[in-house]
Amino acid sequence: MGLVLAVDGPGGAGKGTVCHIASKILGYPYLDTGLLYRAVALKLVAKNVTKLESHAIEFAGTLKLEDLNKVGLRDPEVSNLSSKIAIIPGVRERLLSFQIEFSRDPRGAILDGRDIGARVCPNADIKFYITASLEVRAKRRWIETIKLNPSETLSKVKADLMKRDIRDRSRSLAPLIKAEDALLIDTSELTIDASVKLFIDAVNEKLNN
Numbered sequence: 412m413g414l415v416l417a418v419d420g421p422g423g424a425g426k427g428t429v430c431h432i433a434s435k436i437l438g439y440p441y442l443d444t445g446l447l448y449r450a451v452a453l454k455l456v457a458k459n460v461t462k463l464e465s466h467a468i469e470f471a472g473t474l475k476l477e478d479l480n481k482v483g484l485r486d487p488e489v490s491n492l493s494s495k496i497a498i499i500p501g502v503r504e505r506l507l508s509f510q511i512e513f514s515r516d517p518r519g520a521i522l523d524g525r526d527i528g529a530r531v532c533p534n535a536d537i538k539f540y541i542t543a544s545l546e547v548r549a550k551r552r553w554i555e556t557i558k559l560n561p562s563e564t565l566s567k568v569k570a571d572l573m574k575r576d577i578r579d580r581s582r583s584l585a586p587l588i589k590a591e592d593a594l595l596i597d598t599s600e601l602t603i604d605a606s607v608k609l610f611i612d613a614v615n616e617k618l619n620n
Contacts, residue, residue, distance in 0.1 A: 413439055413519015414617060417527040421576055421587065423548030425598045426541040430523045432607045437521075437614060442513045442533070442597035445493070447471075449479040449485070452492035453539035467496040471505035487560065494575060498582050507531060525579050536585060537617055538593035539610065547599045548572055570576045577590035 413590060416439070420426045428442055434441035451470045460466040496502050510531045514520045522531060528538035543551075549569035556563045581589035589595070592612055598606045 413437070413487050414536035414614060415519065415534075416521045416533055416537050416539065416614065417512050417532040417539055417593075418420055418521065418523035418539045418541060418588065419525060419587065419593065420523075420539075420553075421543075421548065421579065422572055423552040424541045425541045426523045426539075428603055429541060429596075429598075429606050430521050432603070433610050433614070434521050436607075436611055437519065439519040439521050440513070440516050442510065442523070443479075443526065444506075444510055446479040446484060446524055447474060447491040447500070447509060448497045449489055450461050450474055450481065450490045451496055451506075453481060453483050454478075455492060455496070456483075456486075456488055463496070464499055464501070467499055468501035468505060471502045474506070474509060485559065493508065494578065498578075498584065503585060507604040525544050526585035527552040527556040529588055530585050533590075537613055538577040538590045539596060539613070540589040541596045541598060541606070543597060543599040545569065545572065545576075553603075563568070563582070 418426050430441050430443070433439070451474065454470040454555075455466060456461065456464070469472055507530070508538055510522060510527075514522055514532050524531070528535060528540070549565060549572050552572060553563065553565045553568040556568055574585075596606060596609050601609075
């Protein structure tokens with residue numbers, strides 16, 4: 412029986428990269444919960460719907476794992492729409508069931524997002540909060556963004572991250588918070604390898620005890 416690992420943190424902190432590598436090392440299934448909202452948004456864009464809330468709730472209830480691998484999940488239009496539907500209570504409730512079911516995999520599970528430790532998996536074996544300074548996160552996100560949009564500026568990416576941070580932390584439903592018992596990993600001055608090592612070391616310590 413594997414462990415349930417709950418990982419939270421703001422955008423651009425590197426939690427997705429750390430979790431992806433750790434899942435390969437540990438052999439645990441990994442769920443980037445942000446893709447759930449992107450997948451719902453992609454369906455909305457594809458259907459060109461006008462009644463955003465009702466359709467978003469409907470699509471959230473029919474989501475499947477294969478929907479998280481579709482082309483277009485990182486498109487700007489989908490990204491913008493996903494942050495809007497993420498504040499819809501009905502959408503979050505439908506997707507909560509999806510996440511809880513994923514966490515029950517007997518092999519273990521890694522879930523990353525904004526409210527995993529506090530809401531989705533409050534009884535996780537280990538909770539992590541992976542963060543970094545706004546400047547570092549903005550630069551990382553900008554490097555990713557210009558691959559798809561070469562004209563994007565660092566200042567625009569930083570401003571968008573600031574807005575997302577405020578929205579994530581101030582929303583009334585499932586805000587981004589650090590669980591009291593979460594292990595803090597600040598990746599601002601860490602390499603990917605060093606960040607992953609801290610993560611894996613914590614897991615091995617838990618397993619050995």
